[in-house]
Amino acid sequence: MQLIANLLLVFGCGSPAPEGPPPAPEPIAEDAEDAEDAAPPPFTPPPVPEGLSGVDVVGYGLRITMHPPFQVSQVVDFSPVPPKEGEDRLILSWWDVSDANVGKGAGRVGLHNASAVGLVVPEAGQEIIAGRVRRESDKSEAMTYRLGATGSYVRMPASFTEAGGMLTVAPGPADASWALEVDGKRTPLKSKHIVHSADPASGAPFEMTTMPHQPWGPWPASVAP
8 A cells, every 4th residue: 555655654644652753754865865944054963962872874885873863764665766776775864852842743843864875885985075065956065974986975964064963974894785783793774674763771772663663862851752
């Protein structure tokens, strides 16, 4: 049934906690990472709260450390737009809990989506190059972190001045697949599953499910599960 109406209009209507944020991004095409206003003001995510550990998403030469509350999903699983040949794309979702209205507006307030694109790892140039890159679709500039000149990259929303406390990007394993890594142990990203940040005190700091739910993180009391 059209993938359950594109997972309840892209995870926006199926949260088990009515006051909590519907926990997932809209599937995004290559040059449409920004699902917010056409020209949002410049934004730098605030620093990571003290004591809050991240989870590494690794593969294609990248190590992307996501900070809670976050979700990760594969574009090919939830988007009607097929990926380009040779690309393995992820949607990286994060909520800015410093926003006074985070989780409101059908769960979209404070939600920011980035994308990771896995490509062939270049033989030379293994450093991460950060900079503004012009998009072909609308000629706007977006913040990008790329492995060398031609390798895999993370593209932030166009309004972002830098990644700040949303995530960090560093060189990582060259495996041609995505996985989650915690304390040196890797867990392959499962097809048609969504990764959620989870409370490390209850076990692993992430979990994968076939349906979305509110990811763990320092939510304000008004939207905490």
